[in-house]
Amino acid sequence: MAFSFEKFVQKSTRGLFLFIVICMVVPLVLWGYMGKTGAEREEDKADAGTLYNGLIHVSKGEYNRHVQTATASYWSKKYNDPMTLMMMRYGQKPKDPTQDQLAEQAWEDIILLKEAKANGIDASEQEALMEERDIFQRFVGRPDYNQEIMVRIARELYHVEYSTFLTWLSDHVVIEKLLTMISNSEFADYDKVYDQLLSGHQMAKAWYAAFDPKDVMKDLRAPSTDEIIKEYQKNKEKWKIPAKVQVAYLMVDADELKKKEPEPTADQVKEYYNAHKAEFSKPHEHHPGEEHKDDEKTEYKSLDEVKGEIPDKIKMQAAEKKAAEIMSRVDVALGAAATANNNKYPDDVFDQLYKKFKDEGVVYDITLKFDPKQVEDVEKVVGANSTLATWAFEPTLKLGDVSQKIKTSKGTALFRLSAKVDAKESGISDRIREAIVKDLQKEQVKKRTQQLANNVVQEISTKGMIAARKKFKPDWHVTRYFKLDGETGIEDAALGQAISQQVRGKQLLPGKASVLSGAMLRSRDKADWSYVVYLEDVVEVPPDDVNAQFNGSRRGLDEEARKRYRDAYIQSTVKDAAVKVDESVKKPSGKSTDSAPPQ
Numbered sequence: 001m002a003f004s005f006e007k008f009v010q011k012s013t014r015g016l017f018l019f020i021v022i023c024m025v026v027p028l029v030l031w032g033y034m035g036k037t038g039a040e041r042e043e044d045k046a047d048a049g050t051l052y053n054g055l056i057h058v059s060k061g062e063y064n065r066h067v068q069t070a071t072a073s074y075w076s077k078k079y080n081d082p083m084t085l086m087m088m089r090y091g092q093k094p095k096d097p098t099q100d101q102l103a104e105q106a107w108e109d110i111i112l113l114k115e116a117k118a119n120g121i122d123a124s125e126q127e128a129l130m131e132e133r134d135i136f137q138r139f140v141g142r143p144d145y146n147q148e149i150m151v152r153i154a155r156e157l158y159h160v161e162y163s164t165f166l167t168w169l170s171d172h173v174v175i176e177k178l179l180t181m182i183s184n185s186e187f188a189d190y191d192k193v194y195d196q197l198l199s200g201h202q203m204a205k206a207w208y209a210a211f212d213p214k215d216v217m218k219d220l221r222a223p224s225t226d227e228i229i230k231e232y233q234k235n236k237e238k239w240k241i242p243a244k245v246q247v248a249y250l251m252v253d254a255d256e257l258k259k260k261e262p263e264p265t266a267d268q269v270k271e272y273y274n275a276h277k278a279e280f281s282k283p284h285e286h287h288p289g290e291e292h293k294d295d296e297k298t299e300y301k302s303l304d305e306v307k308g309e310i311p312d313k314i315k316m317q318a319a320e321k322k323a324a325e326i327m328s329r330v331d332v333a334l335g336a337a338a339t340a341n342n343n344k345y346p347d348d349v350f351d352q353l354y355k356k357f358k359d360e361g362v363v364y365d366i367t368l369k370f371d372p373k374q375v376e377d378v379e380k381v382v383g384a385n386s387t388l389a390t391w392a393f394e395p396t397l398k399l400g401d402v403s404q405k406i407k408t409s410k411g412t413a414l415f416r417l418s419a420k421v422d423a424k425e426s427g428i429s430d431r432i433r434e435a436i437v438k439d440l441q442k443e444q445v446k447k448r449t450q451q452l453a454n455n456v457v458q459e460i461s462t463k464g465m466i467a468a469r470k471k472f473k474p475d476w477h478v479t480r481y482f483k484l485d486g487e488t489g490i491e492d493a494a495l496g497q498a499i500s501q502q503v504r505g506k507q508l509l510p511g512k513a514s515v516l517s518g519a520m521l522r523s524r525d526k527a528d529w530s531y532v533v534y535l536e537d538v539v540e541v542p543p544d545d546v547n548a549q550f551n552g553s554r555r556g557l558d559e560e561a562r563k564r565y566r567d568a569y570i571q572s573t574v575k576d577a578a579v580k581v582d583e584s585v586k587k588p589s590g591k592s593t594d595s596a597p598p599q
Contacts, residue, residue, distance in 0.1 A: 331405055382410065
């Protein structure tokens with residue numbers, strides 16, 4: 001067959017033409033979608049606001065991206081604040097950020113990123129990866145990275161999706177590098193370092209005298225009738241006759257039912273031991289110097305050690321179960337009686353129930369009238385945890401009201417309010433008069449003791465310590481030089497601690513005197529005493545290891561100074577940026593955001 005070049009070209013180039021057509025048509029078909037994306041991008045290119053008086057324009061796309069990551073920035077700050085962390089440890093979770101707060105945070109991030117770029121600061125993927133590992137280890141407490149846990153950290157702690165978290169992380173590393181560079185240039189003043197170093201290494205010498213209230217009791221004045229009446233009127237609530245109630249009760253005593261329970265078999269004892277092994281754990285103890293380990297196994301007493309006490313437990317368990325079952329039937333009958341009586345309890349409903357269930361072990365009785373302080377006596381009969389201290393004295397409770405079933409330490413009970421006497425004023429009886437006189441005289445003694453101490457301090461302030469010692473002759477004592485962070489040598493350790501605290505806090509200065517109340521010593525026996533303390537001298541002594549302690553004090557104060565400078569730098573940088581937000585980004589409320597976001 002003769003070769004035809006024309007046919008060869010037609011046949012061989014058909015696929016080539018088809019490929020060219022596809023390459024031309026597909027972009028045209030997709031152009032509609034591309035055009036739509038382009039429209040969205042044009043919208044994102046519009047200004048969200050400007051910085052530095054219009055010199056820098058921030059697009060909506062850039063702003064919206066930072067709004068999405070602002071939540072992570074907000075929570076990152078919370079986790080770096082010791083006070084917030086302490087509150088969270090006690091269950092006080094910070095409030096979620098508002099939209100305004102997120103907008104402020106977004107502008108702050110934008111401004112700091114631009115400052116970082118202007119200073120040539122960038123971050124590599126490796127640095128972002130290392131920061132992610134640091135965050136993981138911080139929250140998990142171990143270095144073995146786990147992707148699934150990291151995703152949960154992003155969602156549950158930073159409140160963003162993991163992909164958003166990674167975007168934020170890259171920006172966060174850049175911002176942190178900027179702030180670290182800025183804050184590392186700040187140092188604490190040397191004077192402050194030395195002041196802190198020496199404040200804990202001062203020695204003081206002091207004089208002190210105690211004023212016992214008993215020394216002024218011989219000159220006590222009897223309170224007048226008017227004073228007694230005035231004191232009574234001022235503290236009426238204190239002298240009120242408390243409210244009292246009387247309660248009827250139906251109860252099944254589990255102890256009585258237990259007496260009728262048969263002795264458990266050996267198999268039942270063994271079964272109880274296996275099912276309630278936790279009841280027989282040995283006390284967990286460590287030898288001196290031995291540390292506790294989380295994986296330590298709990299040790300249990302053997303069956304032979306406890307089998308003597310298990311039968312009683314089995315019988316009590318069975319008795320309590322029967323008591324609850326009986327009282328459940330009593331409760332059902334109580335409801336039926338109320339339903340049959342137009343949803344009201346009949347006046348003799350407890351009598352009816354007792355007659356019906358007394359053969360099953362139900363006990364019926366009525367308490368004496370009791371006030372809240374006497375509930376403990378009532379519970380000796382009905383059992384502890386009766387809730388009578390709250391239920392019986394509930395203000396809305398009415399005569400005839402019945403409680404829910406209550407499981408006490410003795411069994412299961414129902415209570416009904418039989419009588420109620422409201423609290424009332426007592427009037428000034430002989431007993432109350434005597435108590436008021438004692439209170440007034442005690443206060444009189446306390447004031448006179450304190451006044452005597454004040455007179456000594458006044459004399460020292462005006463005429464000096466020597467003159468005061470001549471005029472007033474209490475039992476003066478003088479200390480040796482003592483360190484403010486050590487023992488004072490005073491026999492009364494609480495007094496010595498109070499004096500050291502006064503000197504450390506600059507409430508007591510050299511050559512001055514002051515009065516210390518006995519209440520400051522937190523001693524019940526000396527709460528009404530007063531003390532005069534005269535500080536003779538304070539000297540500063542260098543610590544034994546000056547260099548080490550100076551460096552330690554400086555590190556701590558440097559860190560504090562850098563934190564303050566960091567916060568101040570952020571505030572001033574955001575303020576200097578003079579953010580002007582575009583009207584289209586502002587809220588419909590018209591609230592202006594032209595000014596710098598508040599910090």
